Amino acid sequence: xxxxxxxxxxxxxxxxxxxxxxxxxxxxxxxxxxxxxxxxxxxxxxxxxxxxxxxxxxxxxxxxxxxxxxxxxxxxxxxxxxxxxxxxxxxxxxxxxxxxxxxxxxxxxxxxxxxxxxxxxxxxxxxxxxxxxxxxxxxxxxxxxxxxxxxxxxxxxxxxxxxxxxxxxxxxxxxxxxxxxxxxxxxxxxxxxxxxxxxxxxxxxxxxxxxxxxxxxxxxxxxxxxxxxxxxxxxxxxxxxxxxxxxxxxxxxxxxxxxxxxxxxxxxxxxxxxxxxxxxxxxxxxxxxxxxxxxxxxxxxxxxxxxxxxxxxxxxxxxxxxxxxxxxxxxxxxxxxxxxxxxxxxxxxxxxxxxxxxxxxxxxxxxxxxxxxxxxxxxxxxxxxxxxxxxxxxxxxxxxxxxxxxxxxxx
Amino acid sequence: xxxxxxxxxxxxxxxxxxxxxxxxxxxxxxxxxxxxxxxxxxxxxxxxxxxxxxxxxxxxxxxxxxxxxxxxxxxxxxxxxxxxxxxxxxxxxxxxxxxxxxxxxxxxxxxxxxxxxxxxxxxxxxxxxxxxxxxxxxxxxxxxxxxxxxxxxxxxxxxxxxxxxxxxxxxxxxxxxxxxxxxxxxxxxxxxxxxxxxxxxxxxxxxxxxxxxxxxxxxxxxxxxxxxxxxxxxxxxxxxxxxxxxxxxxxxxxxxxxxxxxxxxxxxxxxxxxxxxxxxxxxxxxxxxxxxxxxxxxxxxxxxxxxxxxxxxxxxxxxxxxxxxxxxxxxxxxxxxxxxxxxxxxxxxxxxxxxxxxxxxxxxxxxxxxxxxxxxxxxxxxxxxxxxxxxxxxxxxxxxxxxxxxxxxxx
Numbered sequence: 001x002x003x004x005x006x007x008x009x010x011x012x013x014x015x016x017x018x019x020x021x022x023x024x025x026x027x028x029x030x031x032x033x034x035x036x037x038x039x040x041x042x043x044x045x046x047x048x049x050x051x052x053x054x055x056x057x058x059x060x061x062x063x064x065x066x067x068x069x070x071x072x073x074x075x076x077x078x079x080x081x082x083x084x085x086x087x088x089x090x091x092x093x094x095x096x097x098x099x100x101x102x103x104x105x106x107x108x109x110x111x112x113x114x115x116x117x118x119x120x121x122x123x124x125x126x127x128x129x130x131x132x133x134x135x136x137x138x139x140x141x142x143x144x145x146x147x148x149x150x151x152x153x154x155x156x157x158x159x160x161x162x163x164x165x166x167x168x169x170x171x172x173x174x175x176x177x178x179x180x181x182x183x184x185x186x187x188x189x190x191x192x193x194x195x196x197x198x199x200x201x202x203x204x205x206x207x208x209x210x211x212x213x214x215x216x217x218x219x220x221x222x223x224x225x226x227x228x229x230x231x232x233x234x235x236x237x238x239x240x241x242x243x244x245x246x247x248x249x250x251x252x253x254x255x256x257x258x259x260x261x262x263x264x265x266x267x268x269x270x271x272x273x274x275x276x277x278x279x280x281x282x283x284x285x286x287x288x289x290x291x292x293x294x295x296x297x298x299x300x301x302x303x304x305x306x307x308x309x310x311x312x313x314x315x316x317x318x319x320x321x322x323x324x325x326x327x328x329x330x331x332x333x334x335x336x337x338x339x340x341x342x343x344x345x346x347x348x349x350x351x352x353x354x355x356x357x358x359x360x361x362x363x364x365x366x367x368x369x370x371x372x373x374x375x376x377x378x379x380x381x382x383x384x385x386x387x388x389x390x391x392x393x394x395x396x397x398x399x400x401x402x403x404x405x406x407x408x409x410x411x
Numbered sequence: 412x413x414x415x416x417x418x419x420x421x422x423x424x425x426x427x428x429x430x431x432x433x434x435x436x437x438x439x440x441x442x443x444x445x446x447x448x449x450x451x452x453x454x455x456x457x458x459x460x461x462x463x464x465x466x467x468x469x470x471x472x473x474x475x476x477x478x479x480x481x482x483x484x485x486x487x488x489x490x491x492x493x494x495x496x497x498x499x500x501x502x503x504x505x506x507x508x509x510x511x512x513x514x515x516x517x518x519x520x521x522x523x524x525x526x527x528x529x530x531x532x533x534x535x536x537x538x539x540x541x542x543x544x545x546x547x548x549x550x551x552x553x554x555x556x557x558x559x560x561x562x563x564x565x566x567x568x569x570x571x572x573x574x575x576x577x578x579x580x581x582x583x584x585x586x587x588x589x590x591x592x593x594x595x596x597x598x599x600x601x602x603x604x605x606x607x608x609x610x611x612x613x614x615x616x617x618x619x620x621x622x623x624x625x626x627x628x629x630x631x632x633x634x635x636x637x638x639x640x641x642x643x644x645x646x647x648x649x650x651x652x653x654x655x656x657x658x659x660x661x662x663x664x665x666x667x668x669x670x671x672x673x674x675x676x677x678x679x680x681x682x683x684x685x686x687x688x689x690x691x692x693x694x695x696x697x698x699x700x701x702x703x704x705x706x707x708x709x710x711x712x713x714x715x716x717x718x719x720x721x722x723x724x725x726x727x728x729x730x731x732x733x734x735x736x737x738x739x740x741x742x743x744x745x746x747x748x749x750x751x752x753x754x755x756x757x758x759x760x761x762x763x764x765x766x767x768x769x770x771x772x773x774x775x776x777x778x779x780x781x782x783x784x785x786x787x788x789x790x791x792x793x794x795x796x797x798x799x800x801x802x803x804x805x806x807x808x809x810x811x812x813x814x815x816x817x818x819x820x821x822x
Contacts, residue, residue: 016464016467016468019468020468050487053427053487053491054490054491054494056427057427057430057431057491057494057495057498058494058495058497058498061494062493062494062497062503064504064505065489065490065491065493065494065497065503065505066490066494068486068489068490068493068505068507069486069487069490069491071486072483072486072487072490075479075480075482075483075486076461076464076480076483078476078479079465079476079477079479079480079483080464080465080468080476080480082473082476082479083465083468083469083472083473083476083477084468084469086469086473086476087468087469092473092476093475094475094476094479096479096556098509099554099556143510145507145510
């Protein structure tokens with residue numbers, strides 16, 4: 001008998017039939033004798049519908065009132081879910097974020113959870129009641145309704161699990177776990193039975209958008225065992241764990257992440273003097289453009305080239321900003337390329353294994369793929385390459401690191 | 412400078428454009444220096460949409476969770492209305508029933524307001540803020556969300572006005588006031604500038620469904636001046652007042668109400684013994700059928716006839732119940748007629764004027780309309796007649812009591 005906090009996202013509760021299917025699933029867990037806290041998102045599409053209504057009222061809708069509006073999405077789901085669970089013969093009680101209460105700061109639209117009062121939930125669980133909590137929302141100290149921002153329901157699930165010291169926080173989604181890479185690109189991609197929080201963070205920020213980064217960070221911080229599973233398909237999913245130093249064998253690489261939405265900008269022939277980097281990147285960040293990788297060439301003749309990557313959507317704007325900077329700095333030229341992609345190998349095992357990067361570069365070289373930029377962290381090596389090589393690169397790396405079902409027996 | 416509580420119903424806030432129109436209206440009042448508290452219903456259609464979803468989950472949805480669900484309807488409206496008001500340049504704050512807080516008992520779906528904490532609202536008004544409160548909802552002492560039942564937004568408006576000692580509670584609706592009778596039936600029907608609470612109660616319960624009866628009762632009890640106005644058309648509407656004994660001249664009759672949804676049942680030849688009425692009506696009320704008018708004939712030969720009216724929708728079921736009763740009582744026959752209607756004259760003035768009923772019967776007789784049943788109260792006389800005579804009866808009474816624009820100069 002365990003206590004599980006189960007989070008069901010917008011797709012999992014996207015229709016009457018899906019809510020009923022979730023209720024049956026919960027009934028199964030309850031029948032096995034487990035205590036269950038369910039947290040849910042708004043039905044898929046609902047949040048966008050509400051945002052559209054708000055924008056008709058005000059060009060920039062009031063953040064406080066936007067939260068009042070958006071919070072109704074999850075409130076509808078908790079009520080419908082509770083009815084479906086009652087229909088399964090279970091005792092149920094629903095709570096909004098404010099009712100629980102999930103205390104947050106007052107940053108409307110991106111509030112952070114400060115405290116959760118779990119007394120009511122504990123009492124309900126002790127009475128055999130399934131508790132249904134609205135995800136994504138809370139209330140500040142003055143009882144103003146707040147929301148945690150998109151994907152905040154994952155954070156609600158993890159925070160509830162932490163506060164309740166649950167045995168597991170289970171995030172039900174439309175994929176059945178975390179894969180070594182995108183199965184649409186590599187046919188032999190495998191579901192990982194386990195992955196560490198740090199690896200998951202690198203995978204998530206690199207475009208494997210299964211879990212919200214904040215939820216993973218939160219789970220890591222409070223050591224909440226987190227499991228990603230499918231709402232639609234039976235299976236153990238992927239357990240996201242605290243790194244276990246006692247484990248004898250760790251896979252060197254857990255997965256290959258990639259991201260197509262990249263663009264590259266180069267300013268050529270800038271004077272190689274202190275402060276030039278901030279002169280170049282300052283105006284970019286002032287324009288609210290996020291920069292990812294940065295590369296400065298070794299200087300020649302007191303002048304250097306400076307390259308960075310941005311999200312592809314920001315490419316045109318960043319280029320315009322950079323051209324103004326180039327004039328001021330009397331730089332030679334601005335070049336841009338929005339047909340690039342980023343591929344990363346991720347794994348805690350690389351800490352203790354030398355030569356991982358070399359193996360990566362060799363694999364790419366053997367396919368004649370040119371590497372344009374390189375960036376490394378403790379558990380990740382990322383390279384930028386021409387977009388047209390993306391699939392080839394991912395497949396060759398997946399195979400080189402023996403991640404596939406048919407590659408070897410190494411796992 | 413006055414304090415107005417303004418209630419806007421579902422049709423008045425039924426679309427983005429209508430909410431914007433209400434916001435402009437409120438801006439006008441604010442510009443005149445008035446303090447404004449707005450209370451709103453769910454956008455028209457929303458409550459029915461939510462109920463349909465609930466019924467897909469559970470045949471009889473949990474009353475607690477139904478309230479959690481339905482309360483989202485008004486929550487959406489307060490957020491959108493607040494945004495529209497901010498767009499007009501006003502300072503605004505929205506509150507759900509729970510946030511105010513509007514304390515109710517725990518009868519989910521038909522909760523009664525026990526107390527309203529107006530401190531936050533007063534502070535906001537003092538700071539020049541327009542306050543927007545979700546109608547129809549509250550919270551019980553354990554912070555469970557409750558709803559007041561259909562039409563409860565009127566009650567919220569009146570209760571807020573009473574608690575805030577507002578100068579007026581203004582109910583904005585899709586009609587521009589209370590009329591002497593339905594203008595669709597009598598062309599010359601006139602808007603009443605004033606009507607008493609008692610008259611309004613009789614008019615409302617007789618089918619002039621402008622205001623919820625509970626709200627009118629509440630307003631009468633707490634002596635809240637209540638005004639019915641149109642959201643779409645300028646005008647002073649109708650003020651519903653406490654009866655003023657000092658007023659020298661009162662109109663004898665304020666209006667003609669009528670109701671088509673009536674049906675009549677007669678059980679003939681029942682023994683004229685004590686307790687026979689309850690033997691007949693007991694099974695009817697056990698079947699949850701409401702009985703309106705009741706008539707027992709003068710007995711002949713120890714046997715009598717017993718007639719009553721029910722809502723037309725209940726006619727078939729009531730007839731079946733009555734036929735079973737007739738067998739038990741060895742009654743002679745059951746007769747029914749679902750093509751009847753009820754017409755009533757209403758007015759506090761009839762208390763002090765004799766001959767009002769006679770004048771009514773004369774007017775009907777002069778049109779050769781047969782009266783089937785009669786029922787009277789202190790300020791009302793109702794008659795049942797064949798439905799086909801309804802319009803003729805209403806017009807002749809409207810004219811006999813000189814209620815029309817062109818009838819006389821008596822008003």
